[in-house]
Amino acid sequence: xxxxxxxxxxxxxxxxxxxxxxxxxxxxxxxxxxxxxxxxxxxxxxxxxxxxxxxxxxxxxxxxxxxxxxxxxxxxxxxxxxxxxxxxxxxxxxxxxxxxxxxxxxxxxxxxxxxxxxxxxxxxxxxxxxxxxxxxxxxxxxxxxxxxxxxxxxxxxxxxxxxxxxxxxxxxxxxxxxxxxxxxxxxxxxxxxxxxxxxxxxxxxxxxxxxxxxxxxxxxxxxxxxxxxxxxxxxxxxxxxxxxxxxxxxxxxxxxxxxxxxxxxxxxxxxxxxxxxxxxxxxxxxxxxxxxxxxxxxxxxxxxxxxxxxxxxxxxxxxxxxxxxxxxxxxxxxxxxxxxxxxxxxxxxxxxxxxxxxxxxxxxxxxxxxxxxxxxxxxxxxxxxxxxxxxxxxxxxxxxxxxxxxxxxxxxxxxxxxxxxxxxxxxxxxxxxxxxxxxxxxxxxxxxxxxxxxxxxx
Amino acid sequence: xxxxxxxxxxxxxxxxxxxxxxxxxxxxxxxxxxxxxxxxxxxxxxxxxxxxxxxxxxxxxxxxxxxxxxxxxxxxxxxxxxxxxxxxxxxxxxxxxxx
Ligand code: SF4
Ligand code: SF4
Ligand code: SF4
Numbered sequence: 057x058x059x060x061x062x063x064x065x066x067x068x069x070x071x072x073x074x075x076x077x078x079x080x081x082x083x084x085x086x087x088x089x090x091x092x093x094x095x096x097x098x099x100x101x102x103x104x105x106x107x108x109x110x111x112x113x114x115x116x117x118x119x120x121x122x123x124x125x126x127x128x129x130x131x132x133x134x135x136x137x138x139x140x141x142x143x144x145x146x147x148x149x150x151x152x153x154x155x156x157x158x159x160x161x162x163x164x165x166x167x168x169x170x171x172x173x174x175x176x177x178x179x180x181x182x183x184x185x186x187x188x189x190x191x192x193x194x195x196x197x198x199x200x201x202x203x204x205x206x207x208x209x210x211x212x213x214x215x216x217x218x219x220x221x222x223x224x225x226x227x228x229x230x231x232x233x234x235x236x237x238x239x240x241x242x243x244x245x246x247x248x249x250x251x252x253x254x255x256x257x258x259x260x261x262x263x264x265x266x267x268x269x270x271x272x273x274x275x276x277x278x279x280x281x282x283x284x285x286x287x288x289x290x291x292x293x294x295x296x297x298x299x300x301x302x303x304x305x306x307x308x309x310x311x312x313x314x315x316x317x318x319x320x321x322x323x324x325x326x327x328x329x330x331x332x333x334x335x336x337x338x339x340x341x342x343x344x345x346x347x348x349x350x351x352x353x354x355x356x357x358x359x360x361x362x363x364x365x366x367x368x369x370x371x372x373x374x375x376x377x378x379x380x381x382x383x384x385x386x387x388x389x390x391x392x393x394x395x396x397x398x399x400x401x402x403x404x405x406x407x408x409x410x411x412x413x414x415x416x417x418x419x420x421x422x423x424x425x426x427x428x429x430x431x432x433x434x435x436x437x438x439x440x441x442x443x444x445x446x447x448x449x450x451x452x453x454x455x456x457x458x459x460x461x462x463x464x465x466x467x468x469x470x471x472x473x474x475x476x477x478x479x480x481x482x483x484x485x486x487x488x489x490x491x492x493x494x495x496x497x498x499x500x501x502x503x504x505x506x507x508x509x510x511x512x513x514x
Numbered sequence: 515x516x517x518x519x520x521x522x523x524x525x526x527x528x529x530x531x532x533x534x535x536x537x538x539x540x541x542x543x544x545x546x547x548x549x550x551x552x553x554x555x556x557x558x559x560x561x562x563x564x565x566x567x568x569x570x571x572x573x574x575x576x577x578x579x580x581x582x583x584x585x586x587x588x589x590x591x592x593x594x595x596x597x598x599x600x601x602x603x604x605x606x607x608x609x610x611x612x613x
Contacts, residue, residue, distance in 0.1 A: 162532050
C-alpha cells in the first residue's frame with residue numbers, strides 16, 4: 057500500500073486507489089470484492105524453481121533474434137558502456153552468421169508449427185561495437201539473411217542500431233533493407249561533439265545529422281536515441297527545440313541518462329556527488345510538458361520508465377529467453393544490454409550451433425533477489441524488480457548513481473498518480489471509478505487504466 | 515513396421531524443413547524436436563519405409579548413407595555406430611515407439 061498525497065492509498069496488487077479516510081472494515085470489503093490481479097506468487101514460484109548456477113536453458117520457438125557482428129567501432133563515446141577501444145577487435149565470419157541463422161530459422165519454423173501463425177522473423181543487427189564498422193561483413197550479412205529467408209519463405213523484418221557515421225551509399229543500403237533503425241545522436245551538435253567522437257571523427261554531428269535528414273526524407277521508420285550525462289539533463293528543453301527546429305515534428309526521439317558502467321565509470325566516480333543530485337525525472341517531465349504545449353503531439357520517450365504494466369520478469373533469463381544474441385566471439389547470450397554480465401546459453405562450434413542444456417545465469421540470481429525485494433515499491437507493477445543487468449552493475453561497482461535510477465522511477469510514478477488523481481490524463485494513464493460492484497459503489501474506489509484501453513494487467 | 519526386428523511405429527508429427535534439416539512438432543503433447551541434416555535423412559528414410567509398409571535395419575540405413583555421401587567402406591563401422599545412436603535417440607525422445 058502506498059500513500060499518495062494526503063488523500064489516497066494506492067493498492068499495487070489490485071491497481072486501485074481508495075481514500076485514506078476509509079475505515080479498516082471498508083478496506084477489507086474492497087480487498088475481498090476486488091481480486092488481486094498480480095501473478096506475483098506463481099511467477100515467484102517459477103523463478104525460484106530455477107537454480108542460477110545450473111539453470112535450465114529454455115530456448116524453443118522464437119520470432120526474434122539478434123546478431124552483434126563486431127566489437128569494433130569508429131567512435132570512442134565518453135560513456136561507452138562496452139568501453140570500445142578496438143584493441144581486442146573480434147568479428148563474426150559470414151559462416152558463423154549462416155550457421156546461427158539456420159538455427160534461428162528452424163526455431164522460427166517451430167513457432168509457426170506451434171502457433172499456426174506466420175509472424176515475421178525479426179532479426180536485429182546491433183552491438184557494443186558499431187554494426188557497420190566492417191561494412192563488407194555487414195552488407196554480406198544482410199544479403200545472406202534476406203536470401204535465406206526468401207528461399208525458405210520466411211517473412212523477415214530487419215532492424216539495426218547505428219551511430220549514424222555513414223556515407224551516402226551506406227545510408228541508401230540501410231534504407232533499402234531495414235524496416236527499423238535506432239540511430240544514436242546526442243540531441244544537438246554541442247553535446248554530440250562532446251560525447252560521441254574519436255580522433256577520426258572529432259566532429260561527428262554533421263555526418264550524423266545528414267544521416268537523420270536522409271532517413272527522414274526517405275520515410276524510414278527510425279528513432280533517434282540520445283544518451284545524456286546526468287549534468288546535461290538540464291538541457292532537455294533546448295534539445296527538444298533544436299531537434300524540432302532542425303528535423304521537424306515528425307522526428308521520433310528517446311532519451312536515456314548515462315549508466316554507471318564501461319567508460320562512464322571513471323567520470324561518475326569523479327563527479328559522483330554532483331551527478332547524484334541531477335534530477336532526470338524532473339527535467340524529463342518538465343521537457344514533456346514543455347514540448348506538448350509548444351509543439352503538440354511529438355514522439356518523445358525514455359526507456360527509463362515503462363509506459364505499460366509489466367507482466368513477466370526479464371526476458372534475458374536463460375529460463376525465459378525470447379531473443380538470443382550471437383556475439384562476435386561466437387557466444388550466444390540472452391541479452392545484448394547486459395554489458396558486463398552476460399548469460400551464455402550456447403556457442404557455435406565445429407558441428408554448428410550448440411545450445412547448452414544448463415548454464416550459469418547471473419541475471420537470474422539478481423532477478424530472484426529483486427523479484428521479492430522490490431515487491432513493496434510503488435513502481436513494482438511497471439518494473440517487476442527491474443533490470444537484473446543494471447542491478448549487477450551496482451553490485452559490481454557501487455557508485456553515487458547506484459540507487460539513482462530507482463529513485464527516479466519511483467518519483468515518476470508518484471508524479472503520474474498525483475496527476476491522474478486530480479482527474480487529469482498523464483503519460484498514457486488515467487483513473488476510472490469502479491461502479492460495477494454494488495457493495496462498494498459509494499466508496500469512491502478508482503482503478504488505474506490506460507488511455508489507449510490496453511489494460512491487460514498480467 | 516520392424517526396425518532391427520523390433521516392432522515399432524513412427525509418431526504422428528507435423529514437419530517443416532530448412533535446407534534439408536527437419537523441425538518436428540506434436541501438437542497433442544506440445545513436443546518439438548529439431549534434427550540435424552543426417553538425423554533428418556535417417557528420419558525421412560524410416561518414416562518413408564513405414565508409409566510403404568517396409569521394415570528397416572541399421573544396415574539398410576548405413577548403405578543408403580554410404581551411397582548418398584560416397585562414404586568409403588573403411589568408415590562403414592563408424593557410421594554404423596552413429597546410426598545406432600541416432601535411432602536410439604529417436605526412441606528416447608519418443609519419435610519412435612516400440613509396440
Ligand atoms: S558508438 Fe556505441 S559502441 Fe561505439 S563507442 Fe559509442 S557507445 Fe561505444
Ligand atoms: S531487463 Fe535488463 S537484463 Fe533483462 S532483457 Fe531487459 S535489458 Fe536485458
Ligand atoms: S524501481 Fe527499483 S525498487 Fe522499484 S521495483 Fe524497480 S528496481 Fe525495484
